[in-house]
Amino acid sequence: ASPSPVTFLPSGIAVVATSSGTGMGDSIITLNTPAMIPVTQTAPLTLTLRSKFTQAGADFVTTPIVLPSTPFTPIEGAISAASSTPGSSVPTAPGGNLIAAQARDGRIFILDEELTTPLHVTAPVPGIGGYRPAGLSSWVDNTGQRWLLSTTATSVIAYKLTVNGHTASLSEGWSLTGLQAPLAPIIVNGVVF
Numbered sequence: 001a002s003p004s005p006v007t008f009l010p011s012g013i014a015v016v017a018t019s020s021g022t023g024m025g026d027s028i029i030t031l032n033t034p035a036m037i038p039v040t041q042t043a044p045l046t047l048t049l050r051s052k053f054t055q056a057g058a059d060f061v062t063t064p065i066v067l068p069s070t071p072f073t074p075i076e077g078a079i080s081a082a083s084s085t086p087g088s089s090v091p092t093a094p095g096g097n098l099i100a101a102q103a104r105d106g107r108i109f110i111l112d113e114e115l116t117t118p119l120h121v122t123a124p125v126p127g128i129g130g131y132r133p134a135g136l137s138s139w140v141d142n143t144g145q146r147w148l149l150s151t152t153a154t155s156v157i158a159y160k161l162t163v164n165g166h167t168a169s170l171s172e173g174w175s176l177t178g179l180q181a182p183l184a185p186i187i188v189n190g191v192v193f
Contacts, residue, residue, distance in 0.1 A: 004063040008033075009097055009113060013050060017060035017101050026058040028101050028115055053115035059104040062135045062184075067110075067146060067161065069096040098161075098168065100148060102133045108150060110161070110168045119168035122159075125152050135184030142190070147173065149185040149192065154178065156185050156192070 004017040014031040031047040098119070099111045106125025109118045125133075131153035138148050138161075146161040148170060155177040159170040186193050 004060065007064055007066055009066055009099075010068060013113070014047060015064045015066065015099055017062070017064050019058075019060050019104075026056065026060055026103075027052050027054040028060065028064055028099060028109070028111060029053075030113065030115060051113075051115040053109075053111055053118070055103075055109070058107070058109070060101050061104045061132050062102040064099050064101040065136045065138055067098040067100060067138055067148075069098075098163070100136055100138070102136055102150060104128075104132060106133055106150070106152060108136070108148065108159070108170060110170065119163070119166070120170055122170055128153060131181065134182060137185045137187055137192075139187040139190065149187070151182045151184065153181060156182055158192070 004019075006014050006016050008014055009030070012033050014033050016029050016031070018027045018029065029052045030050040032050045033047060097113050099113065099115070100108060101111075102108050103124075106122070106128050108120075108122045110120040111118050134151045136148060136150055138146065140146050146163075148159045148161055150157050150159065155175050156179065157175045158173045160173045162169050162171070
């Protein structure tokens with residue numbers, strides 16, 4: 001299976017997605033990483049399997065992204081105020097952080113750190129054809145709302161992430177259409193490029 005580039009949870013645990021291209025072995029994997037070792041040490045770096053979620057036929061094509069449970073926000077107190085509100089959109093899932101990964105058919109999987117049953121899976125993107133989603137991006141707006149960006153062959157879609165206990169949901173907030181094979185969106189100072 002082909003692994004994605006590695007991303008890390010705040011605890012240092014590595015997260016990687018695999019894609020076999022055959023529908024077998026399509027997984028999100030977390031790996032325990034050893035404590036930082038001196039550069040001069042020649043011992044091999046050993047990673048051990050922590051947890052694994054496999055979805056046959058998912059064909060994960062994007063690097064997983066970590067959605068921290070306590071994201072940065074430019075407005076003091078926005079997160080603490082939002083997190084005390086019932087039904088808050090600030091991620092507070094068990095394990096603390098969430099992981100998002102995207103399949104070739106456009107489905108977005110939201111998982112907790114333990115990689116148990118997905119908290120949410122979006123529907124496949126209709127008419128995706130040979131387009132390969134370019135990558136996921138995320139940010140938290142000044143109200144504490146977590147957003148997740150995805151691409152289709154002709155658009156960028158922004159989803160609102162809502163987490164309530166052991167459940168999560170993504171709902172479309174807005175989209176930019178009329179594009180041709182957009183690259184992965186990036187966010188700088190609250191502006192999507």
